[in-house]
Amino acid sequence: MNDTDLIQQLRDMRYPTSIDVVAPVMEQVRNKPLLVPTHHTVNFRRVASTVAACLLLAVGTNITLLYTHNYDESKISNMIAEVYNYNASYADMNEASFGLGAIESLY
Amino acid sequence: MNEEEVIRDILAGNVNRYEEIVKEYQTIVANLCFKIGGAGIDIAEMTQQVFVELYMALPRFQFKSKLSTFIYRLTVNVVCKEIKHLSRWVTPSEDIIAPEVPSDDYNAEQQIIRNEQARQLHQALGRLHPEQRTALVLYTFNDFSYNDIADVMQCSTAKVESLIFRARKNLKKMLNP
Numbered sequence: 001m002n003d004t005d006l007i008q009q010l011r012d013m014r015y016p017t018s019i020d021v022v023a024p025v026m027e028q029v030r031n032k033p034l035l036v037p038t039h040h041t042v043n044f045r046r047v048a049s050t051v052a053a054c055l056l057l058a059v060g061t062n063i064t065l066l067y068t069h070n071y072d073e074s075k076i077s078n079m080i081a082e083v084y085n086y087n088a089s090y091a092d093m094n095e096a097s098f099g100l101g102a103i104e105s106l107y
Numbered sequence: 108m109n110e111e112e113v114i115r116d117i118l119a120g121n122v123n124r125y126e127e128i129v130k131e132y133q134t135i136v137a138n139l140c141f142k143i144g145g146a147g148i149d150i151a152e153m154t155q156q157v158f159v160e161l162y163m164a165l166p167r168f169q170f171k172s173k174l175s176t177f178i179y180r181l182t183v184n185v186v187c188k189e190i191k192h193l194s195r196w197v198t199p200s201e202d203i204i205a206p207e208v209p210s211d212d213y214n215a216e217q218q219i220i221r222n223e224q225a226r227q228l229h230q231a232l233g234r235l236h237p238e239q240r241t242a243l244v245l246y247t248f249n250d251f252s253y254n255d256i257a258d259v260m261q262c263s264t265a266k267v268e269s270l271i272f273r274a275r276k277n278l279k280k281m282l283n284p
Binding site: 003006007009010011012013014015017018019020021022024025026028029030032034 | 122123125126130137142150151155163166224228229232244246282
């Protein structure tokens with residue numbers, strides 16, 4: 001069998017039985033609701049900034065609550081250190097103390 | 108059939124129009140399943156599964172490619188998954204279904220010889236590496252271009268060329284030992 005004949009034979013090859021799957025397919029799909037997506041574009045920058053704002057608000061609220069109800073400078077410093085992802089440097093801690101001073105001045 | 112109009116109609120809730128798509132493509136899908144999956148799988152069952160999955164995937168169809176390409180890709184995925192599940196590509200047994208090639212161009216004797224050749228070819232096809240077989244089958248299917256095959260198999264055109272080359276070489280080796 002040469003190359004052309006091989007390709008032709010492959011082209012001619014057919015499933016030998018006639019097929020009709022319309023009825024069983026339709027029976028199945030009628031019971032399946034389609035989830036058609038709506039075409040809203042997601043503005044990832046807006047989503048990210050909203051998430052960041054919520055996070056800051058949550059941290060701020062926690063610090064304020066700590067200050068007003070149970071003032072403990074070390075706890076607040078730790079919390080701020082956590083916000084810095086456990087990598088608070090000496091400078092960061094200074095900044096945190098400065099931040100605490102600012103909070104204190106509000107009250 | 109205006110495929111885009113039919114699909115939009117289905118997505119809008121007119122499920123009955125899905126019949127048109129099934130009728131149009133069921134024979135093509137069955138043939139593709141048969142050529143890729145061999146006789147080791149239930150072709151009717153597989154064809155049915157392809158159309159149920161196609162229906163569920165319709166909302167993802169973006170009208171950027173042809174519906175036929177989308178259907179072939181889905182068919183290849185469904186058949187490959189099934190074969191992996193069965194851990195075999197084909198059952199190369201003697202009682203494999205011989206594909207009939209009805210043609211007026213041959214007399215009875217020639218027809219018998221061609222059918223025997225077709226049976227041997229089908230068996231040899233089953234011994235090919237899955238990727239090689241899929242690429243070769245698609246190549247001989249509806250005059251697909253290398254780009255179309257690459258699109259269906261989600262690989263590069265160069266890989267498709269290489270797969271087809273190796274598939275032909277291996278097939279010839281098996282058929283002319």
